[in-house]
Amino acid sequence: MTRSRLTPGGVLLAALLVIASCGSDSASGTTTAASATSAASATSAAATTTAAAGSTAAGVTTTPAGSGTAPGGGAYSWLMVTDQAGLGDQGFNDLADAGIKQAASEIGGTAQAIESTEQAQYVPNLTQAVDDGASMTVGVGFLITDAMVEVATANPKAKFVMIDAVAADSAGTPLTNVASVTFKENEGAYLAGIIAGKTTKSNKVGFVGGLEIPPVVRFLKGFEAGMKSVNPSATLDTAYVGGFDDPAKTKELAAGYYDAGADIVFEVAGAGGLGAYEEAKGRGPGHWVIGTDTCKDQLAPANFLTSATKDVSGAVVKEAHAVADGTFKGGSVSLGLADNAVGVCQKTFPSLPADVQSAVNDASKAIAGGSITVPAE
Numbered sequence: 001m002t003r004s005r006l007t008p009g010g011v012l013l014a015a016l017l018v019i020a021s022c023g024s025d026s027a028s029g030t031t032t033a034a035s036a037t038s039a040a041s042a043t044s045a046a047a048t049t050t051a052a053a054g055s056t057a058a059g060v061t062t063t064p065a066g067s068g069t070a071p072g073g074g075a076y077s078w079l080m081v082t083d084q085a086g087l088g089d090q091g092f093n094d095l096a097d098a099g100i101k102q103a104a105s106e107i108g109g110t111a112q113a114i115e116s117t118e119q120a121q122y123v124p125n126l127t128q129a130v131d132d133g134a135s136m137t138v139g140v141g142f143l144i145t146d147a148m149v150e151v152a153t154a155n156p157k158a159k160f161v162m163i164d165a166v167a168a169d170s171a172g173t174p175l176t177n178v179a180s181v182t183f184k185e186n187e188g189a190y191l192a193g194i195i196a197g198k199t200t201k202s203n204k205v206g207f208v209g210g211l212e213i214p215p216v217v218r219f220l221k222g223f224e225a226g227m228k229s230v231n232p233s234a235t236l237d238t239a240y241v242g243g244f245d246d247p248a249k250t251k252e253l254a255a256g257y258y259d260a261g262a263d264i265v266f267e268v269a270g271a272g273g274l275g276a277y278e279e280a281k282g283r284g285p286g287h288w289v290i291g292t293d294t295c296k297d298q299l300a301p302a303n304f305l306t307s308a309t310k311d312v313s314g315a316v317v318k319e320a321h322a323v324a325d326g327t328f329k330g331g332s333v334s335l336g337l338a339d340n341a342v343g344v345c346q347k348t349f350p351s352l353p354a355d356v357q358s359a360v361n362d363a364s365k366a367i368a369g370g371s372i373t374v375p376a377e
Contacts, residue, residue, distance in 0.1 A: 075108065075109045075110065076103075076104070076107055076108050076109025076110070076135045076323075076324065077109055077110055077112070077132065077133055077134050077135050078100040078103045078104055078109060078110070078111045078112070078134070078135060078136055078138075078320060079100070079111075079112045079113075079114065079129040079132065079134040079136070079137045079138070080096050080097060080099075080100050080111075080112075080113050080114065080129075080137065080138035080139070080140060080316075081113075081114045081116060081122065081125040081126050081129060081137065081138070081139050081140065081144065082096075082097075082113060082114070082115045082116050082140055082141075083116060083140050083141035083143055083144055083244065083270075084116050084117055084118055084119060084121075084143070084243075084244070084245060085141075085244045085245045085270045085271035085272075086115040086116065086117065086245075086271070087113055087115060088271065089244075089270050089271035090271070090273075090274070090291075090293070090294055090296050090299070091270055091271070091273070091292060091293035091294060092140055092141065092163060092164065092293050092310075092312045093140050093141075093271075094294065095293060095294060095310075095311075095312035095313045095316075096138050096140045096163055096312050096313065096316055097111075097113050098313045099138070099312065099313035099314070099315070099316025099317050099320070100112075100113070100138060100316060100320070102313065102316075102317050103136075103316065103317050103320035103321075106317070106320075106321070107320060107321065107324045109135065112132075114128060114129060116144075119143060119144075119147075122139075122143075122144045122146075122147030122148075123147045123150055123151060126139060126144075126147055126148065126151040126160075127151055130151065130155045130158045134158070134159075135159070135320075135323055135324075136159045136160070136161060136319065136320055136323045136328075137158065137159070137160050137161070138160070138161040138162075138163065138316055139160060139161070139162050139163065140163045140164070140312075141163065141164055141165075141244075142164045142165045142213045142214060142215055143211075143213070144162075144165075145162065145165040145166075145167060148160060148162050148165075148167045148178060149167045149168070149169070149175065152167055152175050152177055152178045153169070153175065155177075156177055157177070158177060159177055159178075159179075159323055159328055159330075160175075160177060160178040160179070161178070161179045161180075161181060161315070161316060161319045162178050162179070162180040162181065163181055163312055163315070163316075164181075164182060164183070164215050165180065165182065165214075165215075166180040166182065166332045167180050168180075168332075174330065174331045174332040175330060176329070176330040176331065177330050178330050179319045179322070179328065179329070179330050179331065179332075179333070180330075180331070180332040180333070181312075181315045181319070181332075181333055181335065182215070182332070182333070182334045182335070183215070183218075183310040183311075183312075183334065183335050183336065183341060183342055184218070184334060184335065184336030184337070184341075184342055184374070184376070185215055185218040185219045185222065185292075185308065185310060185342060186218040186219065186221055186222025186225075186374045186375065186376045187222060187336045187337045187342050187367050187374050188222070188308040188309060188310060188336075188337070188342030188343050188344060189218070189219045189220070189221075189222035189223040189226065189308040190222040190223065190225055190226035190229075190363065190367065190372075190374045191226060191308070191343060191344045191360050191363060191364060192223055192226065192266070192290050192306050192307070192308040192344050193222065193223040193224060193225060193226025193227035193228075193229070194226045194227070194229065194230050194356070194359050194360050194363055195290070195305060195306050195344065195352065195356055195360060196223070196226075196227050196234070196264050196266065196288075196290060196305070197226065197227035197228070197229070197230040197231035197234050198230050198231065198353075198355070198356045198359060199264065199288065199305060199356070200231065200234055200263055200264050201263055201286075202261050202262060202263045203231065203233050203234045203235060204234075204235055204237070204257075204260065204261045204262040204263065205227065205234060205235065205236050205237070205262055205263075205264045205265070205266065206236070206237050206238075206239070206253070206254065206256075206257030206258075206260075206262045206264070206265045206266070207220055207223070207224075207236055207237065207238045207239070207265075207266045207268070208239055208240075208241060208250050208253045208254060208257075208265060208266070208267045208268070208269050208273070208276060209238070209239070209240045209241070209268045209269060210240065210241050210242075210243055210244035210268060210269045210270050210272060210273075211240060211241075211242065211243065211244065212240055214377075216268050217376075217377055218376045218377070219266075219268045219292060219308060220238065220268070221374075221375045221376055221377060222308075222374045222375065222376070223236070223266055223290075223308065224236050225374055225375050226363070226374075229363070230359060237257065237260075237262070239253045239256075241253065241269050241272050243270075243272065244269060244270025244271060244272055245270060245271050245272055246269075246272040246275075247271070247272050247273075247274045247275030247278070248275060249272065249275070250267060250269045250272040250273055250274070250275035250276050251275030251276065251278055251279045252275075254267070254275065254276040254279040254280065254289075255279050258279065258280075258283055258287055263286060263287060263288060264288040264289075264290060264305065265279075265280065265287075265288070265289050265290070266289075266290040267289060267290070267291060267292065268292045273291065273292070273296075274299065276289050277289050277291075277296065277299035277300040277303065277304070278300075280300050280303035281299075281300040281302070281303055283303075284302070285302055285303070287303055288303055288304075288305040289303050289304055289305065290305050290306055290307065290308070291304070291306075291307035291308075291345075292307055292308050292309075293307065293308075293309060293310055293312070294307060294309060295307050295309065295345040295346070295347045295348065296345075297345070297347060297348050304348065305348075306344045306345045306348060306349070306352075307344065307345040308342070308343075308344060309342065309343050309344060309345055309346075310335075310341060310342045311335070311340070311341045311342070314341065315335065315341070336367075336368075337364060337367045337368040338367075338368040338369075343364070344360065
């Protein structure tokens, strides 16, 4: 089943007011972990807020957003196609959704999310977006790449954004009508690994991934390197769920780690990652979870340690502005700490011990400045 949600971009303004209260940290123009992660944290909060604010009981609102006019005289239409986890994943789907809503708020037009429940829907859903006259269509997740290439190649005049993968032709050349945005998840995960390495008491940490695909591997490799940099005695066990929409399996794997003595679980399992928080919350204090993409402290406040975040929403908004001002070029870009596009959860960062904050700040500056190179594979 394909579900479509039409949402006014103006709803994001209330969310942005909430975000503003979180603030950011910088001193004398020096980039710190806090300042480097503020953008990612802001969009994380936006995704969580707008997911609730922008839908009715039926999952549809029809109030038009701003008054921007697209080339040709019609209103802008900002569409996205989710991966099979859909909205409510507290991750990149929600972040992309927040991005198209912000685009509608800032530029004008309407924002619509087309939800996929299985991979077979990717091509028809992307095609639907084109047929509906999208000004820009966002495809979310590595698994949608082949469908994006197929639909973008068949519709060379349409404009697309690909999140977490590069849409390329058979020669490996990025498509010019697709802005392919990947992230240096390894850099943000390195900082999360430092937090884990300095927090663990048992020196046993577990990793639960959805599938062993490049973005997940980047999270894993960066996290392990960061953890080992401050705690060489800490060990990391790894397991994969087999998908990104299975909370029960993630919960089971997290339980196994905790039973074996781990006190921290790093989840990179999409919507399935919600199971890790459920397991940790049931076990009580001292059982930590590290998340991905967004701050997820609301899921288990006493057990949330941090998240390795990335600014998917900001990337979507940037490409929407490029469409609106006629500078959209397509191609590929990889964003990291130097771009303020990845980091750790800013919201909870001030609550970490001072020595942990200092270690993260130092590493953040070193990575952004090029003196630390974080492994990605």
